[in-house]
Amino acid sequence: MPKTLVIVVATLAWLSLAPAPPAVRTVAPIRPPAQAQARSGAVSSPLMRPGHAVRYWTAERQAAAHAAGLPGTSAGPRGAPPGGTANLAGTRRHSVPAAKRLTPGGDANGYARVRRPYTRAATSRITGRLFFVNAGGHGDSCSASVVRSAAEKLVVTAAHCVYSVPAGAANGRWHQHFAFVPAYDGRAATVKKREPYGRWGGRRAWKPDGYTGLTGGDWNSVHDIALIEVGPRKRTLQKAVGAFTPMRSQGGRHTIATMGYPGVLGRQPYDGRDQLWCLGRTRQATGMVLGATLPAALPAAPAEARRSVTTARPGRLETHNCHLHKGHSGGPWLVKGTRDLVGVLSAGKEDGYAAGNAVANALNAEGYGTIVRRADPRGVYDALSIKLRGPARPVRRGASVTVTATVRMRGLMAAARVPVTLTLAGEATLTATGGATCVREPAKASCTIAAIHPRRPVRVTATIAVARDARAPLRVAGHVASTALDPSRNDNSSTLRLTTRS
Known part of the structure; x- marks a missing residue:
């Protein structure tokens, strides 16, 4: 048996024999589904009615929308509550230590408010808030941005913002009633100022067929990227607000700026009404060989075992300078000072954990390429x-x-x-x-x-x-x-x- 396989098998054996702590919820298996590992194509949602989505998402429904969660990239301090922890001196742990905050005026998560009006800067115009009814039937939201295409009407976001497995269900379902609002300003007094470029209803969504939405499987994976085609209007979405240029890569080191709309109701500026931004330095993301990190419910593994199952994950970018709440899922990561889109926010730790991080999927040929060929068949990309x-x-x-x-x-x-x-x-x-x-x-x-x-x-x-x-x-x-x-x-x-x- 190869040495590497022996180490992984031994690690799994240790995990299966380790005693579980008392009063801890059951954790989903960490092995990705076999069918997800073998897939490499793209699938699309049924056709939707863009006009219906535009009418459905009234100002009242937007204000009541919750935010799609971020798949966790790794466990925080064992026993720490998601809402924040305290150290021995009684001070609150910060998600991003002060020495790692690069954003001018950045808060404990490394983020600052984008200057209003959002129509002023191209990056703010192209970024928006994505509203939808999730697979469980509840109003939800993510972040998204317009991406350059031949069709001039594509929005890029995370796959968990278009498809998920409802509680109690065995299989995933498409979300419904997508409405993209570029430069959304939830604090504006009128609808016209709140939606300066209008509300764009979704017509169809695409995701990699390897994305199943199963927690503990590929929810936190290189498949977590999606495209949405918006319905027709007098002019295309791309002509109305502009678009980011997709940059093919496998991850790696960049200095990036990211924008989005975190949505924790009642908590300013994280209540989904403000566009926030963060400056970060990225590296190749790391994770377990089996595609997930150790569950928080398990006791700490020996250092040797942890090293044996941790590896670089090509196709993903990670930063420890930025850490944001749910609702920022699908938000763009841009090379600093450009409109080059190198990643889409996919995952992160829960708010309040020390040394918080965020992970984005790179726009590579294997993930983004498979869905854009279906969503934009007239487009010529990597020529x-x-x-x-x-x-x-x-x-x-x-x-x-x-x-x-x-x-x-x-x-x-x-x-x-x-x-x-x-x-x-x-x-x-x-x-x-x-x-x-x-x-x-x-x-x-x-x-x-x-x-x-x-x-x-x-x-x-x-x-x-x-x-x-x-x-x-x-x-x-x-x-x-x-x-x-x-x-x-x-x-x-x-x-x-x-x-x-x-």
């Missing part, structure tokens, strides 16, 4: 290309020459950390590179472009020293890696032939 150029004249032997690789994105997406490879064949040596972060060998450069955007090409250069006794022509090959979202891979590679002379 990368590369073209090599060099001198038109023969290269003198013993001299150096510079070759330029121009990488372009022709799709609707941006992309982070794009791999580019340059390979040299012939009597010459790569001596320098530029325009990207490269690991250089004598005849090969493995480079990474930090970010690439539509209509903003990136140029990677390679300086080549030609041998004094070179006789055969030199061949330079370039390749840029794209994904299944690229409709054509014919332009992902390029070659250049350089002749030599004395």
Whole structure:
């Protein structure tokens, strides 16, 4: 039996034998459902009536809406109540320690109010509050934002904001009556100011088919992302408020700004009526090998056992600078100072735990890509290309020459950390590179472009020293890696032939 498997099996055996503390509720199994692990496509909701949702969500119903919960990423201090704890000195634990708060004027969760009116800034206009009737029949809300698409009418949010398993049910159900209100201002005196761009009813929702909504399964998972198509109006939603550019990535390190509408009724500014924001630094999220963290009801596992089941989770971002209440689910994570959408808020610890955190799903080809292909079939997304150029004249032997690789994105997406490879064949040596972060060998450069955007090409250069006794022509090959979202891979590679002379 492989060593890794032995460790995981031993850890599960320890969990099954450990005595449960008294008076603790039963915890759902931590293994994801087998059917969720095998799925990799997308499913859509039945068609809905956008006009009905617009009429349903009156100001009174909006004010009474609760907030969708955040799937927990890990347990807080054992025995600590969700509403906050006290340390030995009698002071309240803060969700984000003061030294980790990056937002100017940020509170104990790292957040501050967005300046009103929300129509003033593009990021505030594009972000909004999403109202819906959940699978249990109750009025609920999440956060959401408009995402760039060919259809110009797509809203991105978390999958648990569109689909869930009601209490007592064995299977999940779609939520109903979606209404997206961009730049929602719950403290405005009139409906016109409260909904400056109107109320947009949902027509259909999409989620990865791996998302089942089962707690202890994939509720806190890379499948927790969704799209909603809003109904038609005189002009598209994207033309009315703008849109964020989806940035393909697998997570990693970014400085991000996030906005949203936490909704704890009666608690300002966390009552769903204010748009809040937070500045954070992200890293690759970590979690258990089996897809979940240890339940709070179990006693602390030995340190060796915990290390054996904790690993990085590609496709997810985590920050310990921001920690927000339920209702912020589905809110956008943007690269600071841009409109590049790198993640959608998915999970976090309960409010009041020390060292609170938040986790977002990255917009990768495996998750976001599967649903956007269904929701926006006319859209071209990850269309990368590369073209090599060099001198038109023969290269003198013993001299150096510079070759330029121009990488372009022709799709609707941006992309982070794009791999580019340059390979040299012939009597010459790569001596320098530029325009990207490269690991250089004598005849090969493995480079990474930090970010690439539509209509903003990136140029990677390679300086080549030609041998004094070179006789055969030199061949330079370039390749840029794209994904299944690229409709054509014919332009992902390029070659250049350089002749030599004395």
